Structure formats: structure tokens, C-alpha cells
Amino acid sequence: MAHIKLNNELPGIRGLMAYRPETEVPLNALVELLLRDDNNTLTRGERELIGTYVSYLNDCFFCQNVHGALAGHYLNCNIEQIDSIKHNFQSTDLSPKMKALLSIAASVQKGGKNVTEEQIEAARTEGATDVEIHDTVLIAASFCMFNRYVDGLGTWAPQDRQFYVDRAPRRAEEGYQSSVYN
Amino acid sequence: MPYIAVEAHLPGITGLLEYRKDTAQPIRELTQILLRGESTLTEGERELIATVTSNGNECKFCTAAHTAAADIFLGETETSACIKTDIESAPLSEKMKALLVIADKIRESGRSVKPEHVERARAAGATDLEIHDTVLIAALFCLYNRYVDGLATALPDSPAYFDMLAERLKNHGYMRLPQGYDHLKKNQQ
Numbered sequence: 001m002a003h004i005k006l007n008n009e010l011p012g013i014r015g016l017m018a019y020r021p022e023t024e025v026p027l028n029a030l031v032e033l034l035l036r037d038d039n040n041t042l043t044r045g046e047r048e049l050i051g052t053y054v055s056y057l058n059d060c061f062f063c064q065n066v067h068g069a070l071a072g073h074y075l076n077c078n079i080e081q082i083d084s085i086k087h088n089f090q091s092t093d094l095s096p097k098m099k100a101l102l103s104i105a106a107s108v109q110k111g112g113k114n115v116t117e118e119q120i121e122a123a124r125t126e127g128a129t130d131v132e133i134h135d136t137v138l139i140a141a142s143f144c145m146f147n148r149y150v151d152g153l154g155t156w157a158p159q160d161r162q163f164y165v166d167r168a169p170r171r172a173e174e175g176y177q178s179s180v181y182n
Numbered sequence: 183m184p185y186i187a188v189e190a191h192l193p194g195i196t197g198l199l200e201y202r203k204d205t206a207q208p209i210r211e212l213t214q215i216l217l218r219g220e221s222t223l224t225e226g227e228r229e230l231i232a233t234v235t236s237n238g239n240e241c242k243f244c245t246a247a248h249t250a251a252a253d254i255f256l257g258e259t260e261t262s263a264c265i266k267t268d269i270e271s272a273p274l275s276e277k278m279k280a281l282l283v284i285a286d287k288i289r290e291s292g293r294s295v296k297p298e299h300v301e302r303a304r305a306a307g308a309t310d311l312e313i314h315d316t317v318l319i320a321a322l323f324c325l326y327n328r329y330v331d332g333l334a335t336a337l338p339d340s341p342a343y344f345d346m347l348a349e350r351l352k353n354h355g356y357m358r359l360p361q362g363y364d365h366l367k368k369n370q371q
Contacts, residue, residue: 003300004310020314022215026208033205059293104332111239112331120185130186134202134333141328148321151292152284153314154300 003154010180012062012157013150017180024180031146032176034139035070042132044172045074046098049085050105050139056086057109060147062157066171067143069164073172079161097126101136108140185333191367193338194243195330200363209325213356216319223312225352226255227278228319230265231285235320237266238289241327243337248323250348277306284313285320292321 006019017024035047048071055063068082077085085092089102100123107114115137123133158164171179188197199206217228229252236244245266252262264272269282280303287294295317303313338344350359 003295003297004313016314020311020318022219023212023318026212026215029208030205030212033208037204058291108328108332112241112328112333115185115332115334117185117334131202134186134198137332138202138205138329141325141332144328145321145325148288148292148324149318152288152295152317152321153292154295154297 001154002156003152006155012066012155013146014180015155016149016153027146028176028179030142034135034142035067036175040135041129042101042135043074045071046101047135047139048074049082049098050102050136051143052082053086053089053102054105054109054140054143055147057106058144058147058151060151062150062155063143063147065157065161065164066167069161069168070171072165073168079165095126097123097128097132100126101128101132104133104136105140108137109144112141184335188333188335189363190336192363193336193343194247195326195335196363197335198329198333199358203358206358210356210358212322216315216322218355221312221315222309223281223315224255226252227281228315229255230262230274230278230282231316231319232323233262234265234269234282235285235289235323236327238286239324239327239331241331243330243335244323244327246341246344247347247351250344251351254348254352275306277303277308277312280306281308281312281316284316288317288320289324 002015006015008015008018010018017027035051036044040047048067051067052064052071055067064086068079068086072078072082085094089099094102100119104115104119104123107116107119120133170182174182184197186201188201192200199210217232218225221228229248232248233245233252236248249262253259256262261272261274265274265282269279269286272279274282280299284295284299284303287299300313
């Protein structure tokens with residue numbers, strides 16, 4: 001049960017977005033730009049993975065499953081493969097650049113000051129651009145907002161993880177702006 | 183030194199919002215709705231939520247900026263100073279104290295908010311929408327604080343910068359200035 005009366009049955013952030021349509025607009029615009037806009041040198045799959053990993057670190061069940069399913073959809077991975085990235089991305093076959101960016105995202109999740117010059121240098125050495133570093137930090141910071149919004153108001157989340165996998169192709173196709181009721 | 187090449191005359195968040203204006207737009211809109219839009223919480227009260235969150239996250243730039251903004255709206259400096267050390271001793275209503283405690287829990291984690299925190303706010307007269315907006319404002323500042331510090335943005339050279347910034351936040355709100363920020367360059371010399 002959510003901490004406030006949402007007057008709808010929608011799960012996770014969708015219930016909150018239906019409750020407050022005015023703030024839904026910029027929230028979805030932000031996530032659409034960061035995760036789905038094609039004018040980006042990080043793939044959609046890579047950006048979804050950053051969102052998934054931060055949501056996992058924040059222990060937000062709804063967000064890590066929504067975005068984990070989307071990452072899996074784009075990267076052609078199943079739930080188990082996404083889980084193994086969440087649990088220990090260093091031991092996976094992700095590119096050295098993505099590993100460096102995920103390490104920055106993990107520091108952002110703890111707190112902005114945890115990001116070190118060495119981490120930034122390591123990402124640069126692996127070929128990350130300034131914009132990619134910027135977007136990694138902003139995606140991680142944004143999920144620190146979204147995760148807190150979803151869990152801070154006690155929203156409910158479907159426990160069957162296949163629910164999220166089944167929704168992912170349509171979400172990938174239609175984008176975030178139509179995500180609330182569909 | 184900031185980790186990415188932001189304009190030298192724009193410390194803190196402003197340089198980042200100018201660095202990537204497309205993502206800045208929805209962040210600015212969200213902030214404008216939450217902190218300046220129609221609400222049963224005053225602008226000063228909402229700035230206090232931003233202040234308590236930024237202070238807990240130890241983000242110097244955001245804490246100084248929103249302290250200054252809160253002080254202008256409230257017309258005094260005692261309340262913002264007080265909430266940074268002890269929310270319960272601040273000269274605030276029981277409702278505001280309860281909402282600031284919720285904001286502080288959000289800062290720790292969404293999962294730190296327990297039914298009793300929400301019950302306390304509701305018993306003191308907080309509406310569902312006020313509780314919702316408190317949570318989202320605190321969550322938004324968890325974004326801002328990490329964005330500002332995660333890219334190692336600079337602090338302004340002089341604390342007087344925050345007084346000027348607070349005037350701007352009071353008079354213009356959070357949307358981008360139509361003329362941009364080039365006029366701030368001369369203040370650097």
C-alpha cells in the first residue's frame with residue numbers, strides 16, 4: 001500500500017505519475033532524453049544498464065526490473081545475464097569503457113563526492129568522452145531521484161519478473177512518454 | 183577543477199545546465215513546478231526541504247544556494263540555520279518538522295521512509311499532495327547534489343555570489359534566463 005492515496009492501481013512510478021500529471025511531463029521528458037534519444041554515443045542498452053545498476057544498488061525492485069528488462073531487450077540478454085552484471089559487472093564481458101562508466105555510476109549512487117579523478121581518468125583512457133561521462137553521472141543521479149520517489153512513497157510492484165520482460169519490447173518501441181497507462 | 187569542460191564563470195549547477203541544455207530543460211521545469219508552482223506549502227517552506235536535503239548530502243553549492251533562497255522568502259536566517267543542525271528545535275510548525283524529517287529519510291534512501299514518518303505528518307495536518315511533493319523535492323535534490331558533486335563543479339569565488347543567485351531564484355525562478363548567463367562574466371573580474 002502506497003503511503004498516500006493515489007486513486008489508481010498502477011504500479012511503481014506509473015501510479016505516481018498518474019497521481020500528479022503535471023510533474024509526470026518533465027520526469028518522462030528527462031528519462032526519454034537520457035535513455036532513449038538516439039543522438040547519443042552510448043547505446044540505449046548501455047544507458048539502460050546504468051539505470052538498472054543504480055536501481056539495484058538503491059534496492060528499488062520496480063526500477064531495476066523495468067530497466068533491467070529494457071537493457072536485456074536492447075542488449076539481447078536474459079534476466080540471469082542482467083542479474084550477473086548487477087551482481088558483479090567486473091567479471092562480465094562488458095567493454096572496459098562500460099565497466100569504467102558503471103564504476104562511476106556506483107560512486108554517484110553513494111554520493112557525488114565519491115567520484116574520484118582516477119575513475120574519470122580510467123573512463124577517459126578507455127575512450128569515454130566528456131559527454132558520456134556527463135550522461136553517466138546524470139543518469140545515475142536521476143535514478144537516485146526516481147528510486148527514492150518510487151520507494152519513498154511505498155508504491156507496489158508486480159513480483160513476477162516476467163511482467164517486466166513482457167512489457168519491455170513495447171516500451172522500447174513507444175518510449176517513456178506513453179508509459180503511464182500502457 | 184570540474185571533471186568536464188563547463189564554462190568557468192558558471193559555478194555549481196548553472197555550468198552543468200548550460201553544458202547540456204536539452205536535459206536541463208525538463209530538470210528546470212520539474213524544479214519550477216515543485217518549488218514555485220501552485221502549492222499549499224510556501225516557497226520558503228519548499229526551499230527549506232531543498233536545503234535540508236542538500237545539507238544532509240553535504241553538497242556545499244546547493245546548500246548555500248537554497249539556504250540563501252529560503253532566507254529571502256522567510257525574511258530571516260534562523261530557521262534555515264536551525265534545520266541544518268536539528269530539525270526538531272527549529273521555529274517551525276509540527277507539520278513542517280514532520281515533512282523535513284521525511285525529506286531527510288528520503289535522502290538516506292526511499293526505503294527509510296516508514297509509515298510512522300508519514301503518519302506524523304498527516305496527524306499534523308499534511309495533505310497527501312504535500313507529502314508527495316516533499317518526497318519528490320527531496321528526491322530531486324538527491325539528483326542535483328549528485329550531479330553537482332559527481333562532476334566536481336566549482337564553488338563561486340565569493341559567498342556574495344549566493345545572494346545574487348538567491349535574488350535570481352526569487353525573481354525569475356528556475357527556468358533558464360532568456361538572455362543566458364554571459365552577463366555574469368564581468369562579475370568574475
